[in-house]
Amino acid sequence: MLKKTLDSIGFVSQFDSEVAEMMGRELTRQQDGLELIASENFASPAVIAAMGSVLTNKYAEGLPGKRYYGGCQCVDELESLCIQRAKDLFGAEFANVQPHSGAQANMAVELAFLNPGDTLMGMSLANGGHLSHGSPANISGKYYNVVSYDVNHETGLIDYDQIRDMAKKNQPKLLIAGASAYPRAIDFKVFADIAHEVGAVFMVDMAHIAGLVAGGAHQSPVPYADVVTTTTHKTLRGPRGGLILGKEEFAKKLNSAVFPGTQGGPLEHIIAAKAICFKEAMAPEFKTYAADIVSNAKVLAEALLQEGFNLVTGGTDNHLMLADLRPMNITGAELQVRCDANHITLNKNAIPGDPEKPSVTSGVRIGTAAVTTRGLGAEEMKQIARCIALTARDFEGTTKEVHETVAAICEKFPMYK
Numbered sequence: 001m002l003k004k005t006l007d008s009i010g011f012v013s014q015f016d017s018e019v020a021e022m023m024g025r026e027l028t029r030q031q032d033g034l035e036l037i038a039s040e041n042f043a044s045p046a047v048i049a050a051m052g053s054v055l056t057n058k059y060a061e062g063l064p065g066k067r068y069y070g071g072c073q074c075v076d077e078l079e080s081l082c083i084q085r086a087k088d089l090f091g092a093e094f095a096n097v098q099p100h101s102g103a104q105a106n107m108a109v110e111l112a113f114l115n116p117g118d119t120l121m122g123m124s125l126a127n128g129g130h131l132s133h134g135s136p137a138n139i140s141g142k143y144y145n146v147v148s149y150d151v152n153h154e155t156g157l158i159d160y161d162q163i164r165d166m167a168k169k170n171q172p173k174l175l176i177a178g179a180s181a182y183p184r185a186i187d188f189k190v191f192a193d194i195a196h197e198v199g200a201v202f203m204v205d206m207a208h209i210a211g212l213v214a215g216g217a218h219q220s221p222v223p224y225a226d227v228v229t230t231t232t233h234k235t236l237r238g239p240r241g242g243l244i245l246g247k248e249e250f251a252k253k254l255n256s257a258v259f260p261g262t263q264g265g266p267l268e269h270i271i272a273a274k275a276i277c278f279k280e281a282m283a284p285e286f287k288t289y290a291a292d293i294v295s296n297a298k299v300l301a302e303a304l305l306q307e308g309f310n311l312v313t314g315g316t317d318n319h320l321m322l323a324d325l326r327p328m329n330i331t332g333a334e335l336q337v338r339c340d341a342n343h344i345t346l347n348k349n350a351i352p353g354d355p356e357k358p359s360v361t362s363g364v365r366i367g368t369a370a371v372t373t374r375g376l377g378a379e380e381m382k383q384i385a386r387c388i389a390l391t392a393r394d395f396e397g398t399t400k401e402v403h404e405t406v407a408a409i410c411e412k413f414p415m416y417k
Ligand SMILES: *Cc1c(COP(=O)(O)O)cnc(C)c1O
Pocket: 039, 100, 101, 102, 103, 104, 129, 130, 132, 178, 179, 180, 205, 206, 207, 208, 231, 241, 242
């Protein structure tokens, strides 16, 4: 059955055995391991099929009805459908479905609202923000004047009063909310009030939580933000790509910032896959899925606490948690390597105020979106917590036990049924 759903590998093998062999090994790795990377998920066979289609052959610079190429009748309809579904799914006035990735979506929004040297304010990378929110290593940090806010290092929580004070002092033109490693609900209304008080454009990057928002398991930023960016491949479970939503008044600015501002031709095969993803996310089962992601995360967090881990903020409201490993006397880098060897995939992650280097870290980030797609529930979350604890505490002594537990779970819950 699996071969049938993902026959692209079998097909490729007829023409390029080297590439097919590598694709096959990656499929096996995904099937035989527990995927706990908070930004990953398993797209549906229909989404994957659309990505591997003849739509990749088409150039379609511009927007539906306003293209720079002939032959765009079919892709015009397709992209219009995708835009409509994006607007319906999130209740947005405007959507641009062309950004190639989340970082590309953010770059376009920054180009739309800022001139070089203008001030933007976002969460620091070290505290859970994203590179594209003003890191010195990213174009956003090189072209704009960046003021970064941290979370409170004691509580791990966003300190809205501190952000208000910083915004008043620095008068940013763009205020960004949203993060890659924040385990709690974000209050977009409070952020919007701060942005309005200082006259800033308010952008929310909901890359991580878009699926929770679509499924009603997190407050939606759409009613509060001027513009919302996201990826489509994390909790939203679509193709690897980006999306911009916003108020109609900014439509022209945002569209031209994507093309010709920062991109060339759109990826119509990915846009087809996004359309399918939005349809899937509108189905009633997706509400259940979003709720299950959150309840699994809560069970996993509780079980990790019982195993002796510390969690930043003490738990989670969403799909992820940040374990502070210092009580276990192991670094994030070391636990990541050990987990990999035990077929558990997660990533090292700095904790607020981390004394270790970013390449080492004192924490790991753990997410439940992908394992929930496979159908794992509360019982398996407890088993996973125990496996991670054994891996951290007695790696050599328990490898066999952990391997057997992981293999049994993977066998019981196939990636594609
Ligand atoms: C993942 C992520 C992105 C970037 O997405 P890419 O598709 O990898 O470019 C942007 N913002 C946030 C908050 C993210 O978590």
